[in-house]
Amino acid sequence: MQHVARKRFGQHFLSDGGVIDAIVQAIAPQAGQTMVEIGPGLGAMTQPLVERLGALTVIELDRDLAARLRAHTQLHVIESDVLRVDFAAISLKEENSPRRLRVVGNLPYNISTPILFHLLDFAGCIVDQHFMLQKEVVDRMVAAPDTADFGRLSVMLQWRYAMQNLLAVGPQSFTPPPRVDSAVVRMRPLAEPALPDARLLGPLVQAAFSQRRKLLRHTLGAFLEKHRFSGDFDLQRRAQEVPVAQYIALTQQLASQMR
Numbered sequence: 106m107q108h109v110a111r112k113r114f115g116q117h118f119l120s121d122g123g124v125i126d127a128i129v130q131a132i133a134p135q136a137g138q139t140m141v142e143i144g145p146g147l148g149a150m151t152q153p154l155v156e157r158l159g160a161l162t163v164i165e166l167d168r169d170l171a172a173r174l175r176a177h178t179q180l181h182v183i184e185s186d187v188l189r190v191d192f193a194a195i196s197l198k199e200e201n202s203p204r205r206l207r208v209v210g211n212l213p214y215n216i217s218t219p220i221l222f223h224l225l226d227f228a229g230c231i232v233d234q235h236f237m238l239q240k241e242v243v244d245r246m247v248a249a250p251d252t253a254d255f256g257r258l259s260v261m262l263q264w265r266y267a268m269q270n271l272l273a274v275g276p277q278s279f280t281p282p283p284r285v286d287s288a289v290v291r292m293r294p295l296a297e298p299a300l301p302d303a304r305l306l307g308p309l310v311q312a313a314f315s316q317r318r319k320l321l322r323h324t325l326g327a328f329l330e331k332h333r334f335s336g337d338f339d340l341q342r343r344a345q346e347v348p349v350a351q352y353i354a355l356t357q358q359l360a361s362q363m364r
Contacts, residue, residue, distance in 0.1 A: 119149045119211055119237065121278035128289055129153045131271050132209055132235050141195060143187050143210030143220070143236075146170060148177075150209065155179045164190055164210075187220055192227035205230055211237040214283065218242065218258065225303065228265050234292040235271075243270055243288040255345045257314040263349045264299070264306060266292040299353045305363075306356045313344040313352070321347070334359050 119125060128150065134140060134157040145151040145163040147170070155161040155177070162181045165171040171184040183190060196203050208231055212220055217238050224234065238246075247268050248254035262268065272289040276282035300306055312328035313321060322340040329338070336358045 117211075117214075117279040117281060117283045118146045119274075119278060120280045121274075124272075124274055124278045125149055125153065127272055128235070128237070129157075131289065131291070132207070134158050134207070138207055139196070139204045140207040140209060141192070143208065144213060145174060146211065148174065150211070151177075151180070154209070162195060188216070188223050192224065193230050196227075196230040203230060205232045207232050208234045209236070214239045214242075214285070221246075221258070221262065225261070225265055228294040228298075231294055233294075234266075235289060236292070237274065237287055237289050239283075240273065240286040240288040243290045246290060246292075250348045251346050253345075256317065257310050260310045260349050260352050261303065261307065262292070264303070264353060266294055268292050299350075300356060305360050306352065309356055309359070310352055313347070317344050319343070329359070332359060332363065335362060 132154070134154050136157065136159050138158055139162075140154065140158055141162045141164065142151055142154065143164050145165055146167075151161065151163060151174070160179050160181070162183065163174055164183045164185060164187050165174060166184070166186055168184060171182050174180050174182045183195075192206060192208070193203075196206050208224065217236075224231070242258070244254045245256055245258045246262050247270050248256070248259045269291045270288055271291050274287040274289065276284065276286065278287075309325070309328060313325040315324050320340065321342055321344060324344070326340045329340075336355075338355055338358075
């Protein structure tokens, strides 16, 4: 029975063999590696991945697709909303010996940003991530400071990952075709991030970009005043003019004063 793509799940199935081959080649899966695929759908990437790996864990929300996937003995199927999945638990082998994961997927474009932020919490148990996303989102993820695409997503991800825009993919490569261009991004967690977590960085960056056209004294300034920041930071700039390293340094200063 043919599966009909469901709008509520944001389903657009990758169907271009050349693009699939290029993505799998970029991922370079090796036998024995522990890999998780988010949103395998009809299995266009699943099959070439599992052929190289020997076994693969897949996360699929659609019950009909999950049932199909269970017919493959080499797949471990997790039928769930990915936002509820504990990737740290997946990384645990028998006898609680952790094994770092490789994560791949054609992410649903309607919830791609929440998925990226959810995975931030598990960066420590991940080797790398390769995702198909809306091109506009990838442009924001890899954007440099003082550009139109540089924003909250850029800072929060570049704090934790080294990222690379690998491949542009047009709508014609999907069934049904989306109304946007797509791209594949590679994300490698930094071995030693400058901050241990985002508990303070997140709210600080959110305040900075809350009104990106205004100078930081109108946005971030209020946040720093509320937290009684007594250091020196140039607030006569707009949020997109501040490099990631300076946001991190400011957060470190503020955290030190709050102790």
